[in-house]
Amino acid sequence: MKIKTLLFVGVFSLLLLSLNIFSYPRDGGSLSKPSVNFANLKDGDKVTSPFKVIFELNGMLISPAGEYVEGSGHHHLLINQPYIAKGLPIPADSNHLHFGKGQKEVELNLTSGIYILTLQFADGYHRSYGLELSKTIKIEVQ
Secondary structure (H helix, E strand, O other): OHHHHHHHHHHHHHHHHHHHHOOOOOOOOOOOOOEEEEOOOOOOOEEOOOEEEEEEEEOOEEOOOOOOOOOEEEEEEEEOOOOOOOOOEOOOEOOEEEOOOOOOEEEEOOOOEEEEEEEEEEOOOOEEOOHHHEEEEEEEEO
């Protein structure tokens, strides 16, 4: 009788353990897709110049420009420009701001008007990760 009880408890314990091991997701972040966002601005916000823009990144690492590191890259802020298609290099001009040192924020001084801001993440060679790692909002500078 003791052997049957011990055997039953052992099998039952293994069953409970296997349910715990094979249940997914283990935590909310482990299966989420990488993403970027504006940490301090949202679509439709009204701001006055100068104003700070804080970049948010989830699911990837920040690394400086100049070398390719799998699963990492750096931010770009596009002003009145759409996202850049995956794999294409991001131009460097007054409407395509690069943050190749790994910066996570910038202070902008824009004249009054309505602006479209696109946060675009790209690899160490400034090649865009595409729509999946971009976020576009419209703001009004007063």
